[in-house]
Amino acid sequence: MKKIRKWMLIAVLLSQAVAFGQSWSEPTVNGITIAAPAAAIPAGPSVQLSVTGLADTELAGTTVSVNPSVGVSVVPAKGWDNKPILLFGATQGGKYTVTLTLHAENEFRIGVTQALATARDPKLSPELLAEYDTFAAAYAKKLAEKYPFKSGFVLVEVAGPVPNPPQPPKPDPIPVTAGKRLIVIIHEQTDDTAKLSDLFVKLRHPAGEVSKYLKEKGHLLDILDQMNVNQRWLAAAGDKPLPVLIIADAVSSAVLSVEPLNVSMSPVDLITKLKATGG
């Protein structure tokens, strides 16, 4: 008997360690039942949801949550018969999950109970198993009394128009103002043909039109391998295939233009594109 008690104590300590170490994010139906009308309720006025399994004296220790929570209110209250109810009201149509929990801070007790079940070794003899089960049941009861915890949830359907999801605000169009530009050409190794190299050297040639134009206007041109470029420019390129040509404001770095680079383009085309962005 002494031996099994020590073994049980170890199992209890381990199960508590497991329970305290875990977070229980899923709602557990444990002791509380919430009843909602089967048919959809109208949006607007509050309706009563009946609650069973919860004493009126326990109401003060409850917390309630609802999802989604926009335009909806849920209030624990007592009905005319002094029994706990939930007053539910929603301004918009939809399906709402309402969860009522008593002593949420004691949710770990569920974990302990489950851990005790996990620690039960079926290889033990029937006599030892019987002793373990008696011990576990008594321990669980003791926990329930010391750390009361109950929970229940229900799905409530509300009739009415379902609001459109909020639209993200449209950014104001970037005004095209004249100024210095930063041009970034991003390429990858599979792009590196002789033809692309020819274009790059033409863009760079000291005697070429582009080089002179860039110098005159104070624009900067960087030609970089995708593995050697700042991530923000890769992000600006988005899903455009490489090689890509990005034109940005040299002061604010605001991206003004992004397009695939035409390997057959003439260097003068770059000047045209720059002028179109105010460069």
Add this chain to the structure above:
Amino acid sequence: MPERNFERWLDIDLDSEAQRTGNFTGCNPNEAPPGTFRAFFEDKYASEVYGRELWKDMIEQKDAENTWLSDLINRVYNQKNEGSCVANANAGCHEDCQALQFGPDRVVHLSAMSVYHFTGSGPNSGSNLDDSIDQVMRVGVLPNDSAENKAKFKHTHPDVGYYTKLPSGFEETAKLFQGHEYLDIRSPEGLVSCLFKGYSVMYARSGHCIRAVRLFYKNGKFILGYLNSWGQWGDTLNAQFAYGIGYDSESTLNRASNGAICLRSVRGPQHSIT
């Protein structure tokens, strides 16, 4: 197209030429075979290796449009009387990449000695390509001590002078000029394809390291132009320099290409923008 004296500068015995002109070489053999530390260009870019049957037309096109990378070079290195040719070639390749990535106007001229100081055991011991590449990849290169660089950078170093001490904390500036991607080359087709694709190439022969800069086609034969690090030596490089390059015949190219290196991409302080 400038007049070129191929006959005068073709297949120079660089070791003898160094002795004749008072210049120095300094390329020691690598300890490991090609492909040990870097991927081969021919493997990584198998679909972009141009066969000899294409070279003539590609040369004509590049000549007509002035699209050789050598057209962007705006400096001829001079290693003077130290055996730092490998570092000179390596730093020169870094500047070539800068010219393409950021533009010739934004090239920061570099100190080869800031590399050779760590790869050579003395002013004339020479060094090998693998050590030089490792130094540039890991640590980087310092800007040379021009007035412009001294105004811009915390640490600079002269181009020559093995015994000149590097400034304290130099690593902070050197890492702004690290190499990003080097590739080994094992064939003349690989070497020439690198030139067509605008990659900077260095190779070694006669105990000397030089930079391959472009290809010529003359009298039915291909001729490789290389940029030396002997200052005002050799034939016309480009519109800016009436000196700098020598020429290697096709047979020399065939022999020297195995073990050449290309530098495809570099880091630079200009990256603070991009």
